[in-house]
Amino acid sequence: MEEKKGSLIGPEILEILSSPQSADKIRESFAEMLPYDIFVLCDDLQDDQIARCIKALGVPTGIELFQEFNDERKREIFSCFSREWMADILEEMDPDERADFVNVLPEELTEEILPLVARAERLDIKKLMEYEEETAGAIMTTDYAVLPPDITVKSALERLKLQAFDKETIYYIYVTDDQRRLIGLVTLRDLIVSLSYKKMEDIMRTNLVSANVSEDKERVAEMLHHYDFLAIPIVNDGNCLVGIVTVDDVVDVVIEESTEDIYKYGAAGEYIDYMSANFFRVARQRAFWLLILIFVGFITAWVLKQNSVMLETVVALSFFIPLLLGSGGNAGTQSSTVVIRGLATGDIKMDDLMTVVRKELIVGVIMGASLGSIVTLRALWLEKDIRLGIVVGLAMIATIILGTVLGALLPILFKKMKLDPALMSGPFITSIVDVVSLMIYFRIAFMVFSG
């Protein structure tokens, strides 16, 4: 990474970093700042300069600063530390962040530094790394607050004081039996308002919502969102508490999920980290979808060849083909976008099929009629042939209606058939509309010019 001078980082920071007593100076300058603000300020610095900041800031601020960077940048900064420092950093990181990060480190390095990491943390890393990528296990943290059922509120508060610094959250306290089986939840709010001699088992909530470690992380994020919880307990098959997923992870999952959806809408395939993926991987993935669309496109070539006599007789018919197909494709892209997104967010339900199709039909008629007349005028102006104007105008109306209706209908039908509705997004609708509207165009042309 080259040194860049962003607008935010003044020469002051560079000066601080180059001064002989810099560790003290760094601590002093950043003492009052929040980790995210330091991150924004440091983002443009060189990796070794950031490593010096992290060292100077120490636990917890330095570690929190380190965790702000994305995995790739973390790896670059990490390589500036000594082996001992690397082990120290791993020991202090949040368990969920740590397991993700170790996953992206080169294996030789991991093998070298893991033995230097304290036993408890080393075992935790190994355990968390075993969970499969898209599961609750892969995003959960193991730093949660847990207490037995038979202690009083007073002693619970005392124990929490001791745990507080280590835990990701102490606002939800889980109650487990002596087998670590999850039996209750006490929020810190419950604890504060309860009488101090009450027992945990008397005040705990037992209508628990939990998720299995192997549950899809999107599903866990949805649960957190629906129930408005700050965290959700994660249990193994024996209902033993093994971790929690906290609310801050939900936003990451939602953003990731939207990106995946958007890639599908654009027929761009699976989401891959674009900046670090190599050319062939990107090309192979996209070419796959293009190829499918090209095979549909072959049909258009065939339809046109079938109508070559008409095309030779009225060459001007070909002038309007791109305009016509483009408009049909765009109208289809619009309605499929609205319907696919609506199905994803739940705004549109499967029962709404007929309502939606009827709505798109009417919208298509309104748009088709108005845009059809504009295109007719354009055709008359370009060719001064009334018959051509009629053909192009009528075909435009038909194409737009076709686009809006198919764009709404096909995604819903796909969903009904348990297929991903996003397969019927813009590019696919466009290809299908291309074929059908060409056939309609020549049918109308045949009637008008031969009639």
Place this chain on the structure above:
Amino acid sequence: MEEKKGSLIGPEILEILSSPQSADKIRESFAEMLPYDIFVLCDDLQDDQIARCIKALGVPTGIELFQEFNDERKREIFSCFSREWMADILEEMDPDERADFVNVLPEELTEEILPLVARAERLDIKKLMEYEEETAGAIMTTDYAVLPPDITVKSALERLKLQAFDKETIYYIYVTDDQRRLIGLVTLRDLIVSLSYKKMEDIMRTNLVSANVSEDKERVAEMLHHYDFLAIPIVNDGNCLVGIVTVDDVVDVVIEESTEDIYKYGAAGEYIDYMSANFFRVARQRAFWLLILIFVGFITAWVLKQNSVMLETVVALSFFIPLLLGSGGNAGTQSSTVVIRGLATGDIKMDDLMTVVRKELIVGVIMGASLGSIVTLRALWLEKDIRLGIVVGLAMIATIILGTVLGALLPILFKKMKLDPALMSGPFITSIVDVVSLMIYFRIAFMVFSG
């Protein structure tokens, strides 16, 4: 709304709702359930049946159940209550939810029931309704915990006990001076671990992050996400605390924002509530974008007319126009999707311009070469004319490269010019690629057939 019998709702619920002592029965059956679970169960019931459940469950469960429904359904259920019940419900709802809901009620009804609402809540509704839609003020709640700086930890905890039931969260406690100006933050975690004789001002955090009421709500959601806070304090121009935005709102904002982005990608205009919007509104909005695209399409008709002699001589050239333009448009849609989303999430930065364009150029060459040869074979098979095969194949390579490069370049240039990069999404890229690749196609055809 018709009565539907979903798979989840058994005859038992209907039986409960029709029994003479139903209120008790409802309370009994739902006593242990979380509001979201009751919502899922009730969603398929008729509005008046849901209203009976809400009445029977009372405060807080009934109110929480009511808040689970979307605005439209809330309005329908609301209309089943008496005026007095309506006022009671408004008094008990969360302030942020309440203000949003009153906003969608018919004005006559609001005027009729607001006088029945207790004064404090009535003023709160009016105040919150004044904030503009996309601002922090519009999503904030006024049920936050606030304490003065000069009380001890011990008395702070006692006061919190009294506030706890009313507040959206008591995990963040804001400290204000006697003018209500925000001066500090104490988390409940801080409070628990502090010595009981310490004063709030001694333990409070003063490196505060707050947002102005008029700040864009997306920006506030971003702040909450970046800093990993549970809530962010909202202040007026005089730095007086007026509300808080809590972490549960972030997910709603992120989902809404993604929907808006997706609509732009599909050239479908602004997001409107599809199921309740009328035909003309939907049609007008979409026709606006279609019309712009049609004007670009007019250029394709002109380009084709310019080349009508060539089209008359080699009619087969027209067979491949939809296939060619379709592929170029799809390749452009793919790369613009990846780039626009990358710019939105921050995966791709403005400094990456050259890297991205170079990458797309290479990806375009790889895809163009492979797909170009397939199309050449198809052309040879359809027409048995080697010259046509060469023209179509070369044009395919050029079109795909053009699509991938423009799809990446134009969104970034738009962003550099401070325009919305999403304006250069699929449909727009497709239209531009249509025009340019037609010109290239005929240029190549001219060289091959005349040379």
